[in-house]
Amino acid sequence: MRGRLGIAFLAGFFPGLIAGVYLAWEVFPPSPGWSSPIELASPYQELWIVLAAQADAVERDPEALRRRLEALGMPDLPDRVAALAERGLLENWPSGIVQDLARVAQQVGARSPALVVILATPVPTRVPPSPTWIATPTPSLTSMPSPTATPTPLPSLTPTPTDALSPTPFSVGIETPTLTPTPSVPHRIERQMLCEASPLLRIRVFGPDGEERSGVRVWVSGPRGTEMLLTGLKPGMGEGYADVQMETQQTYRFGIEGLESALAEVIARPCRRPDGQTGWTGWEISVRLAD
Amino acid sequence: MHRPAVVIGVVGLGLLLGLGMGVFLGYSIWPVRYINVEPKDLHPDWQAEYVRMVALAYARDRDLALAQARLALLGDPIEVLQRLIARSPAPFSPQARSAAVDLLHALRASSASRSSGGSP
Numbered sequence: 432m433r434g435r436l437g438i439a440f441l442a443g444f445f446p447g448l449i450a451g452v453y454l455a456w457e458v459f460p461p462s463p464g465w466s467s468p469i470e471l472a473s474p475y476q477e478l479w480i481v482l483a484a485q486a487d488a489v490e491r492d493p494e495a496l497r498r499r500l501e502a503l504g505m506p507d508l509p510d511r512v513a514a515l516a517e518r519g520l521l522e523n524w525p526s527g528i529v530q531d532l533a534r535v536a537q538q539v540g541a542r543s544p545a546l547v548v549i550l551a552t553p554v555p556t557r558v559p560p561s562p563t564w565i566a567t568p569t570p571s572l573t574s575m576p577s578p579t580a581t582p583t584p585l586p587s588l589t590p591t592p593t594d595a596l597s598p599t600p601f602s603v604g605i606e607t608p609t610l611t612p613t614p615s616v617p618h619r620i621e622r623q624m625l626c627e628a629s630p631l632l633r634i635r636v637f638g639p640d641g642e643e644r645s646g647v648r649v650w651v652s653g654p655r656g657t658e659m660l661l662t663g664l665k666p667g668m669g670e671g672y673a674d675v676q677m678e679t680q681q682t683y684r685f686g687i688e689g690l691e692s693a694l695a696e697v698i699a700r701p702c703r704r705p706d707g708q709t710g711w712t713g714w715e716i717s718v719r720l721a722d
Numbered sequence: 723m724h725r726p727a728v729v730i731g732v733v734g735l736g737l738l739l740g741l742g743m744g745v746f747l748g749y750s751i752w753p754v755r756y757i758n759v760e761p762k763d764l765h766p767d768w769q770a771e772y773v774r775m776v777a778l779a780y781a782r783d784r785d786l787a788l789a790q791a792r793l794a795l796l797g798d799p800i801e802v803l804q805r806l807i808a809r810s811p812a813p814f815s816p817q818a819r820s821a822a823v824d825l826l827h828a829l830r831a832s833s834a835s836r837s838s839g840g841s842p
Contacts, residue, residue: 439729443736444743451744456754463756463763472758478792479772486778490817499771527783 469504476503480515484531493538500539509541517545523659545664548646618687619719620694629676630699630713632683636662636671637719643671644720648688654681659688679711687718694718761795766811769796773806774818781821786828793829800829 468479483499490496505511516532533549632651638644645663653675660673668674677683677699684693697714704710748754756763761772773793780789793799803826807819814822 436729436732439732440736443733443738444740445736447737447740447742448744448747449740450737451741451746452748452752453744454741455745455748460754461749463759465765466756466759466763466768467765468768470755470757470759471764472760475759475761475795478761479775482772482775482779482792485782486775486818489778489781489821490815492815495815499775502768502771525783531782 467504468499468502471503476505477515479503480512480535481528481532484512484535485528487535487538488527488531496535496538500535509536509539512536512539513541513543513546516549517543517664520545520549520659520661521664523657544645545661548661548663551646618694618721621717621719622695622697623715623717624702625713625715626702626704626710627713628704628708628710630679630711631674632677632685632697632713633672633674633715634660634662634685635669635715635717636673636687637717639720641719643669645670647671647720649673649685649718650688651675651683651685652693653683654678677711677713685716687720762797770806770811772796773802774810774814774822777803777806777821777825778818780825780828781817786825786832789825790829790832800826800833803829 468476471479480500480503483496486499487493487496500508500512512532513536516529516536519529519532529549533546536543536546537550634649634651636644636647636649643662647662649660649662650657651660655678658675660675662673663670664673675683677697679699679701682696682698684696686693695716697712697716699711699713702710702712761769764772773796776789776792779792780786790799793802796802803822807822807826
């Protein structure tokens with residue numbers, strides 16, 4: 432009977448089919464040596480993008496750049512390249528790489544304020560690795576009484592607009608606006624100490640006209656080394672704002688790029704918050720740039 | 723009624739055809755796709771592209787240690803670069819050729835310096 436032979440054929444065919452697929456997938460799979468960049472692990476894809484950007488800076492071949500980037504098969508390629516440029520900036524990658532990435536991001540259609548800032552920023556000189564002296568004598572840092580809820584402003588040399596600092600819930604003291612110590616650092620600095628659960632060093636840079644200034648590179652030197660911040664990258668925090676998380680009991684120095692000396696040194700010390708709980712001193716430092 | 727030998731033969735024939743079809747499907751139609759691979763798993767053409775980019779990046783930043791580390795993802799840096807220069811599947815741009823030769827010289831000089839006990 433033909434039907435029975437058909438059933439017998441299928442009884443052999445399907446197990447054979449399954450066995451064949453199993454052999455091809457599991458027992459003798461092809462070697463992975465024929466992969467394309469789309470299959471690279473994520474860190475290698477990022478490396479690929481960095482290399483493509485650097486290569487393009489030398490070759491200036493849009494066709495080669497397009498081929499290399501399209502090989503990654505990323506539907507959100509412009510955003511990915513832009514994000515990588517911004518990450519490079521925040522993680523203090525060499526500025527040449529960051530600018531190459533920003534340029535390529537714009538080339539592939541990404542648009543973001545950060546890219547404009549990066550591309551407008553001249554390639555900086557090296558940051559001083561560890562500033563060795565503090566610009567301002569800050570007696571209040573070492574002799575700071577335990578913070579109380581009452582601010583005790585010292586006589587100030589010049590009246591300072593208090594709205595330069597954003598209001599914070601646990602403000603425990605306002606320090607004197609400190610004039611810059613040497614003629615070579617003609618910036619005006621104000622510091623406000625805050626008592627908070629997780630201390631933050633907030634930096635706000637103003638231009639000579641009193642307007643917040645974006646795109647200013649400031650360096651912060653702490654227990655984990657020196658890192659570079661760029662003002663204006665935190666949405667909603669202001670054009671001149673940048674911050675860094677502080678580790679408790681650690682000393683942080685900060686300065687503006689291009690200046691040899693630190694503008695201020697602060698430490699996250701224990702303090703008592705208004706609600707009675709123990710906190711740490713965070714800082715908000717405003718710098719008004721000189722002309 | 724069929725003889726058992728005929729039935730067994732038909733089952734065997736089905737098995738062989740199914741096996742062939744399964745292998746064909748598994749290799750050609752739905753092949754295994756690797757994800758999260760490393761640069762050394764790339765197709766040779768893409769490996770060559772990677773090496774070209776590393777050489778051009780070196781021409782950009784002059785960071786020999788970095789270029790070496792990047793090439794080491796494919797194997798011995800000097801061998802990898804020599805292989806590219808000797809048998810590149812795609813034509814070099816003038817900048818890429820110059821960068822690759824330049825990097826090869828730098829790697830050789832560095833290697834010679836290390837083997838002679840000089841500073842790296």
